[in-house]
Amino acid sequence: MMLKEQITQELEKLPEPLLQEILDFVQFLQAKYQKDKTLEITIMSESSLQKDWLRPEEDSAWQDL
Structure with a gap:
């Protein structure tokens, strides 16, 4: 008997x-x-986007906000 059937x-x-x-x-x-x-998914995204976040261009783009 399958599990779903047993639960039912x-x-x-x-x-x-x-x-x-x-x-x-x-x-x-x-x-x-x-x-x-x-x-x-969030954790996996962090590691794949980390290379973009750590660029100097990103720092300068966000520093005035």
Whole structure:
């Protein structure tokens, strides 16, 4: 039996009030996963853009702001 099928079968046994808690938890996990992925992409972008940020031309362009 596949994991999704097993989860679905277990969900069918739960009373309605618990289903709301399950939904809340699933949404929490989705938000956490998205936040982790966003952070990972940001970190990867930093390292690839670092060579551009550290140029003297960049320093002079931003010094009057």
